[in-house]
Amino acid sequence: MRDIPAGTTEMSVHPAPGGPRYDVHSEQYLHLVMSAQLKLSLKCFAVFVIILLGVPLVNYYLPEIVNMRVWGFTLSWLFLGVLFYPLTWLIARIYVTRSLALEDEISARAAREEGRAHHG
Amino acid sequence: MADIAWIPLIFVTLLVIATIGLGLYVQRSVRSTADMYVASRSVSVPMNSAAISGEYLSAASFMGVAGMVMKFGYDVLWYPALYAAGYLFLLLFIASPLRRFGAYTIPDFAEGRYASPSFRKIAVVFVLAIGLFYTMPQMKGAGVALVNILHTPYWVGVVLVGAVITFNVALGGMKGITFVQAFQYWVKMFAISVPIFILFAFIGGYPGQMAQFGNQGEAGKALPRFLDDHQITYRPVAPANEVVFPAAISGRFVNGAEVAVTVTPALPPGSDPITPEDLLPSGLPAETVVREVAGTERTLYIFAPGTEFVTSAPVQVTRNGEPVIVRDPSTREEKELLVTPKLLLFPYADQDRVVVHYARGEVVPNAPADKTWLEPFGPLTNKYGYPVLYTYSLILAIICGTAGLPHILVRFYTNPDGKTAKRTAFWVLILLGAFYFFPAIFGAMGRNAVPELYAVTGGAYSTDSVVLVLPKILNEQVVYLGDILSGITSAGAFAGFMTTFSGLLVSITGALAHDIYGNMLNKKATPQQRINAFRLAAVLAGAGAIVLGTFVENFDINMMVGWAFAIAAASYFPLLIISVWWRRASATGAAVGMLGGGLSALAAIVSTMLADKQVLPGLAVWYAQNPVFRTLAEQPAIWAVPLALTLIVVVSLLTPRAVPADVHHKMLVLHAPEELGLKHAFIKEEQPTKTTSR
Numbered sequence: 001m002r003d004i005p006a007g008t009t010e011m012s013v014h015p016a017p018g019g020p021r022y023d024v025h026s027e028q029y030l031h032l033v034m035s036a037q038l039k040l041s042l043k044c045f046a047v048f049v050i051i052l053l054g055v056p057l058v059n060y061y062l063p064e065i066v067n068m069r070v071w072g073f074t075l076s077w078l079f080l081g082v083l084f085y086p087l088t089w090l091i092a093r094i095y096v097t098r099s100l101a102l103e104d105e106i107s108a109r110a111a112r113e114e115g116r117a118h119h120g
Numbered sequence: 121m122a123d124i125a126w127i128p129l130i131f132v133t134l135l136v137i138a139t140i141g142l143g144l145y146v147q148r149s150v151r152s153t154a155d156m157y158v159a160s161r162s163v164s165v166p167m168n169s170a171a172i173s174g175e176y177l178s179a180a181s182f183m184g185v186a187g188m189v190m191k192f193g194y195d196v197l198w199y200p201a202l203y204a205a206g207y208l209f210l211l212l213f214i215a216s217p218l219r220r221f222g223a224y225t226i227p228d229f230a231e232g233r234y235a236s237p238s239f240r241k242i243a244v245v246f247v248l249a250i251g252l253f254y255t256m257p258q259m260k261g262a263g264v265a266l267v268n269i270l271h272t273p274y275w276v277g278v279v280l281v282g283a284v285i286t287f288n289v290a291l292g293g294m295k296g297i298t299f300v301q302a303f304q305y306w307v308k309m310f311a312i313s314v315p316i317f318i319l320f321a322f323i324g325g326y327p328g329q330m331a332q333f334g335n336q337g338e339a340g341k342a343l344p345r346f347l348d349d350h351q352i353t354y355r356p357v358a359p360a361n362e363v364v365f366p367a368a369i370s371g372r373f374v375n376g377a378e379v380a381v382t383v384t385p386a387l388p389p390g391s392d393p394i395t396p397e398d399l400l401p402s403g404l405p406a407e408t409v410v411r412e413v414a415g416t417e418r419t420l421y422i423f424a425p426g427t428e429f430v431t432s433a434p435v436q437v438t439r440n441g442e443p444v445i446v447r448d449p450s451t452r453e454e455k456e457l458l459v460t461p462k463l464l465l466f467p468y469a470d471q472d473r474v475v476v477h478y479a480r481g482e483v484v485p486n487a488p489a490d491k492t493w494l495e496p497f498g499p500l501t502n503k504y505g506y507p508v509l510y511t512y513s514l515i516l517a518i519i520c521g522t523a524g525l526p527h528i529l530v531r532f533y534t535n536p537d538g539k540t541a542k543r544t545a546f547w548v549l550i551l552l553g554a555f556y557f558f559p560a561i562f563g564a565m566g567r568n569a570v571p572e573l574y575a576v577t578g579g580a581y582s583t584d585s586v587v588l589v590l591p592k593i594l595n596e597q598v599v600y601l602g603d604i605l606s607g608i609t610s611a612g613a614f615a616g617f618m619t620t621f622s623g624l625l626v627s628i629t630g631a632l633a634h635d636i637y638g639n640m641l642n643k644k645a646t647p648q649q650r651i652n653a654f655r656l657a658a659v660l661a662g663a664g665a666i667v668l669g670t671f672v673e674n675f676d677i678n679m680m681v682g683w684a685f686a687i688a689a690a691s692y693f694p695l696l697i698i699s700v701w702w703r704r705a706s707a708t709g710a711a712v713g714m715l716g717g718g719l720s721a722l723a724a725i726v727s728t729m730l731a732d733k734q735v736l737p738g739l740a741v742w743y744a745q746n747p748v749f750r751t752l753a754e755q756p757a758i759w760a761v762p763l764a765l766t767l768i769v770v771v772s773l774l775t776p777r778a779v780p781a782d783v784h785h786k787m788l789v790l791h792a793p794e795e796l797g798l799k800h801a802f803i804k805e806e807q808p809t810k811t812t813s814r
Contacts, residue, residue: 030784033791038701041212048208052519056511059496063451067335067495072327074335076496080197081560085553088205095212096546100539107795 029110036102044095051087055080127603128269128588128610135307135611136284139300139618143288146296153650156293157224157630163298163534169547171298172531174305175623176203176548177555178254179261179616180681182308185556187584189563190573192500193493196563198514200556204549206522211545214523217700217790219532219541225630226526226692228639233699234707235780237639242711244635246691246718247526251628252668253684254527255621259669262617268588269610278669281614285622286662289629290655294534297622304615305551311612312558315591315605319565322597329564333490340491343367343483344571352575354465354474358414360578361465361474365431367483370402374475376425376468378409380418383435383459386744392438396421399461402430413464415734420466434458449505450497478575487574493567504747510755517757521685524693527627537794559587566590587613625662633657683725690760691718698768703787706779709772717764724756 059066059076066076073082154160163171181203188196223229227243230236259278266277288296320326334340343366351374354361364384381396381404396404396419407422423429437444437457444457465474478484492498497507504510522528535541566573566586570593573583581589591605633653638645645653672680695714698705728750731740743750752759772779780786 027784030788030791034701034787037791045209045212048205052515053512056496056508056515060450060508063495069331069335072329072331074194074330074494077194077197077330077494080194080201082557084201085204085557088208089550089553092208092211092546092549096542099216099542103539103793107793111795 033106036106037099040095040098040102044091047091048088051084125269125603125607125610127600128607131607131611132269132614135304135614135618136280138303139284139288142300142303143292143296146299147291150292150295153647153654155295156651156654157626157634158530158533159293159295159298161222161534161536163536165535165540165543165547167298167302168531168534168540168544169551170302170305171534172301172528172544172548173551173555174301174303174308174615174619175297175531176528176552176620177305177308177616178258178620178681179265179613180257181556181559182312182613182616183261183584183587184681186559186562186566186587187582188500189560190566190583190586191563191577193488193498193563194496195498195500195511197560198511199518200559202515202518203522204552204556206519207545207549207552209519210523210529211542211549214529214696214700215532215541215545216538218529218696219535220538220790220792220794221786222789223533224530224634225627226529227631227635229699230695230710231639233780233786234705234710234778235782236707236711236778239707239711240635240639242715243695244631246687246714247627247631247635249722250526250684250688250692251624251631253680253687254525255624255628255665256669256672257680258617258621258624259665260672261613262621263669263673265588265610265613265617268585274673275670279666281617281621282662282666282669285618285625286659286666289622289625289662290658293629293654293658294626297619297626298534301619301622304619307615308612308619309551309555311608311615312555312562312587315609316558316561316565318601318605319591319594322594323565323569326561326564329561329568330494332568333494333564335491335494340489340494342490344487344567344574346478346480346482346484346572347569348572349477349480350572350575351475351477352572353581354476354576356466356473357578358464360576360582362577363463363465363476363485363575365461365463365483365485366434366487366489368431368433369478369483369485370428370430371482372426372428372477373423373468374425374477375471375473376427377423377474377476378411378420378466378468379423380413380420380464380466382462382464384462385459387437387459388439388444388457390439391444392441394435394437394459398435399432400429401432402428411466415737418464422468425468431461431463434460450495450502450507476575478572484571484574486577487567487571504751504754506748506751509748509758510751513752513755513758516761517682517685517689517755520689520693520757520761524688524691524696525684526688526692527623529692529696530627530630531623539793562587562590569593621665625658625665628661628665629654629658632661683722686721686725686756686760687718689757690721690764691715694761694764694768698765700790702769702772703783704772704776704779705768706772706775706777708775708778709768709770712771713764713766713768716767717760720763721756721760724753724760728753 067074070078150156152160185196185200188199218229221229221232223232226247227240230243231240259282262281263274263277266272266280267274288300334342354363381399383394383399387394404421405423405427409420409422410417411420435458437459445454446457447454467474488499501507501510532541532544535544563586566583570586570590573581573586573589576582587609588606591609592602594605595602633650637653637657638650642649691714694717695710699710727739728743730736731743734740743753
């Protein structure tokens with residue numbers, strides 16, 4: 001995973017062409033690194049929060065739906081006892097893939113800036 | 121008493137030998153303090169994710185979750201689901217920045233992030249407190265498990281597990297236990313899954329088991345019934361001697377009993393009295409005695425040995441002759457209030473326990489009906505009438521607690537870099553999810569196949585032992601098959617005690633040797649002195665845990681784990697999440713928030729215990745009248761976590777001078793990829809024995 005990926009992710013840290021150049025020790029750079037990662041974390045977390053806040057409410061207000069029998073289970077049991085695990089795996093998978101790509105991009109970008117600083 | 125259970129003994133012995141052997145094998149390559157504290161930060165992702173999972177899956181996960189699912193039903197599914205999902209939280213917000221900071225212990229992080237040596241002292245206290253509360257249940261579990269297998273005295277299991285793990289930790293530190301924990305994760309995964317698949321083959325699959333529980337109309341009122349004649353032993357210790365009879369049930373006091381007759385739930389004030397004669401229509405003996413039970417004087421009826429009894433069906437509560445109407449908090453339907461008979465059993469004459477015989481086909485005492493068991497907001501979350509509030513607080517406690525357990529967090533320091541920390545957290549989520557799928561199946565199968573475990577609510581033969589007892593039903597199908605599978609699950613339970621205790625011991629030892637000795641008492645210690653301090657601290661902490669462990673035989677396992685989670689959720693979790701993501705956090709703010717949140721959560725939980733044990737009877741009465749506060753005190757996360765976060769933010773804004781001067785650089789170290797070369801690890805490695813993977 002040391003290779004620097006060529007592609008960009010959804011939340012690219014590339015500045016617009018001709019945009020400002022950042023020193024890795026600068027405020028802007030820190031802001032860039034933190035906010036890109038934080039945005040990604042919050043997006044994934046939002047899905048998770050909706051599930052955690054929503055399940056008790058659905059259980060409470062729609063008992064006739066969550067207590068329906070499906071394949072021996074009730075819907076609520078099937079979700080929390082079985083399907084919940086693969087769902088967390090999916091969110092985690094999306095996060096890890098994007099987050100690592102983001103880090104590679106940040107490093108690649110910093111390396112380029114450094115190269116420019118040295119040669120230019 | 122009964123014979124030694126040879127087959128489980130063999131499995132447990134093999135596991136102990138393998139554990140010691142692995143420890144000795146790894147010890148040869150341990151050379152530096154970095155090895156002892158963080159395994160030289162060179163643990164690979166597959167090894168580390170298995171080790172973290174192995175450390176996390178305690179006996180409470182292995183036996184307790186299955187037992188609680190069997191006892192309470194749907195609501196308990198939140199525990200395994202969130203025990204696993206807590207790592208999603210850790211992955212999203214904490215794992216990688218924490219690793220990038222490059223400390224040895226969590227107090228290191230607290231001091232380093234805020235440049236405040238006094239903060240380390242506060243942090244150390246919480247590491248030790250959480251470690252202690254989490255260690256005792258492991259010790260108790262080991263003692264009780266060995267009582268079941270070998271019929272040894274309780275202390276033997278405590279000393280055995282304590283000694284083996286202390287030996288491993290003292291020899292190899294973090295490096296030594298990493299291999300053992302990874303190995304034991306797979307032992308536990310094997311032990312929880314294989315017996316289930318074999319049980320599926322004989323008694324039907326998961327959907328088939330679930331289909332046996334009704335939730336529509338009359339089918340939802342079904343109660344588990346004894347599948348055979350059973351003699352159930354009740355020891356005179358609360359709550360094991362409190363028996364609730366949810367239907368008309370007949371039984372026989374084999375060796376007699378002194379019985380207090382009462383109802384559950386308690387009668388609301390002003391209702392017409394319900395007499396013991398109403399509750400035991402089979403008749404009451406003339407002979408009685410008055411004794412003090414939990415602070416109140418009660419009349420005990422003395423049943424001679426061999427007396428038969430029949431309890432009444434649930435009794436309607438009336439006030440001035442009119443039925444009392446209540447609103448069911450979970451279904452929101454108006455209904456007539458019914459109370460069920462509850463007997464408190466005490467030994468007869470010179471006996472030391474009460475034995476009750478129940479015939480095949482009788483309803484099992486203490487069991488919830490199918491519908492309440494199967495559907496949300498059942499007996500666990502609805503016990504004080506605020507099921508949704510209870511559920512949310514439980515969710516918050518487990519998620520934030522998992523992300524704040526210092527002995528788990530410290531394992532993330534063993535990753536080579538921040539990226540591998542993320543991958544490790546991801547794989548931990550996979551490994552834990554795969555494991556936690558299974559205990560609920562044991563719970564559901566147990567309700568169908570070994571309902572007699574409901575008959576006692578505590579102790580070695582309650583629902584807590586379903587993982588050990590359920591496989592034995594296969595002995596009737598294939599000779600020894602049940603014993604072998606039960607041996608496998610026993611070994612899994614033992615692996616639970618050992619891995620969790622080993623992680624806790626490293627965490628406690630780190631706090632003593634690194635934070636207290638190395639950073640407070642003797643800052644100029646040589647590397648060799650530091651290694652010696654680690655080994656000495658491990659032996660002292662291990663010995664201390666063994667001694668304390670012998671005193672907790674009658675403590676409730678789940679209760680103490682709950683304390684640890686609540687304190688972690690309200691102290692370390694707010695500290696970490698704010699320290700990692702908010703630049704304006706000040707040392708004062710973080711310390712005040714951590715102390716305020718952690719101590720108030722602890723105080724709330726201790727208050728419920730003091731009320732329950734009748735130490736503060738006034739408080740017990742007040743909690744009974746104010747069930748909202750009772751719910752909030754028992755599950756404090758829902759207010760304690762926001763309290764801690766608010767304190768940190770408000771106090772930080774008021775004390776801007778206590779924000780470290782170089783916070784900018786610290787945030788860069790936390791968040792920037794290592795390739796940029798910004799990293800200056802908080803701990804300078806003194807004598808690296810080998811290069812890490814970088």
